[in-house]
Amino acid sequence: MSKIISINNLSYAVPYGQTILKDINLDIPAGEFLGLLGHNGSGKTTLLDVIMGNKKASIGSVSVLNEDPHSSRRLNKQHIVYLSQDVSIKGDISIGDFLKFHSAFYPDYSKEDEKHLVNVFELHKDLKVGALSTGQQKKVQIIAGLSAKPKLVIIDEITAVLDPETRDIFFKELQSVKERYASSIILATNIAEDLIDRADRILFIEHKRGMLHRPEDIMKLFNIGLVA
């Protein structure tokens, strides 16, 4: 199976500051669902930033879709979708116009998928993005992201603001994208239950280092015995 992500001996330190990640090794094949767990401040978002190319690894190498993510000449970024808690879209623009704008960047973007997702998430394209709640804004992001037929979906704690029903729909659609397009998924979350029966492997970041676990071990990862 081809590797979508390959990380070797990755360390990341804030310039002049503390080391956040140390000696991370990870290979993600096509079609794998990787859960990313860790305490608050353990470095989950930083790892995703390094994978996205937003931050440069201090030591080690990272390859995403056979490219250095920090390189300025990337050709495969159009196959990557990034859904993050930190992404906000506001203003006077309508959902329809935003999706039109966003879709133009992705050559494989599927209008049918978009239509389907708009229906299942019960949104109207005429609504202004600025008038939506935080959860609804995340739905718009999800629609825009999953309609792009991505090879890699990177999700950073986006599920926390979704209600349980919407979360279920989201995971169902995510699973569907994974099966149809053999997409790899990395999901960073603090809600560990989201990963049970869904993730293929878990990367647990603790004390700056990452350890791979089986999904059935999730319950043992936090000291409380049961995950939050």
Add this chain to the structure above:
Amino acid sequence: MKNIKIFVWGFYQSNFKEFWILISANLITGLILSIYNLHEFIQFAVISILLFKNFSFLRSQSIMPSIASDFDRYSWKYFQGLPLNKEELLTALVLCNLIVMFPTVIWLMSFFSQVSSLFDEDPAEWSFALKIFACLIPLLAFISLTSILNLINFPRRQYSKNSAQSVFFSNLKNYLFIMVAIVYGGISCMILYQVTNINLGYYSLKAIELVFNHIFKTWWMVPALFILALFQFKHTLRVWQVEHKSYKKINWLPKRDVPKMALCLMLIYAPFNLLDLDMPSRYKNSELLKAVYLKDYKSINHQLQAGADINQVNSFGFSPLFVAANEGDLKMFQFLESKGAKHEGTIYLGKQDMATGLNVFLLAISGKNAQLVEHLLKKGHNPDQKNEIRNYYAIHMAAGSCQTKVLDLLIEHRADLKVLNKDGRTALHSAVRFKCFGSVVSLIDAKINPLIKDNDHKIALDYLKNGSDTNKEMAYFIEKRTREPAGK
């Protein structure tokens, strides 16, 4: 390239409604104001409101601020997630910001005549509304600057988790970067002045002066500024403190930071070195003029022996003799005359500068040396010499700059007391407007007509109606000395 087009077009489409409304409003209002001559205050209010709207659009739709915060329409993370490489993203952002500026450019084009007329006027004569407006600009700039400093002092959370020294050095670097920006902003103003003749620096300084005169010159401003500064730098002070305590723990990488800081310092130092701040800019570019200004007789002799032209003029029209006159240096003046310096010529310092158009005699008055003025009068200079560009006479200069001795000399040499400046004002108008009681006494004694009306239909006394005790005393003096005897 394709991605840039998509980005810019998408951005334009998401803003096009407000974009075209603003452009239309600017154009239509510009057209209406060019046809109908509305009251000055209404015009000013309409143009200001439109400017505010243009700036609001610029502020809210411009993408750059969202890099610093998540308060604007798209967060920076959104752009980072898009499949654009860094060059494409930066180009697209620059282009989008240019689009956002377009309505402001249309505003400037629509009201260019009103805006450029602003630069023709002396700030001292600005209307009250304009003064308030001028006060607001530096005030807003001040607030923005403190906000930027706040952003630097309290950067992204990631950095605040770091050890003290990294925050400290990060702050230090940022302060240096800001200083570089300020220095080069000043240089840009100077280049703008050279190219367009609009002296933005002069107007900015005047506006700041207005702020200090109208707002900051209050008893509560000093403690308020002190408290603000204290809050502003509290964080930096705390960092200093922590830094001092944990000195041994410093894990600074000089290899990375020293070159950057050194470059900043060089960039700050370079223009100051070139500017030669001890020397007035109007005498620059000529070693001979510099030597005259510095009273360096040895260097002057040396240069003249080496073949330097004693009557050379710089780009502003200053010759060595003019420098001596302007500095009120009689000894140097006579020395240069002995070397063959000629009296002819006028200087040009730009459209706004009141000194533009001065000849050697008027420069001597500007130099405030009565002996030098007397020397020139004895040499046969006409006491009624006029600044042909700015339209005022020697007597206006002497009266308005409170040089009673020079004024008496001019009167003694039969200077014409009826001459008027461009505003139709006599020397008495100038004397009262600049509160020169001595000049008023000399002029009244010389029997100047105090009833001549200027272009605003005001006699000199009208400028003394409101105001200080000096004004009242001057008014009393003029009335008393010019009142016709009873029964006549």
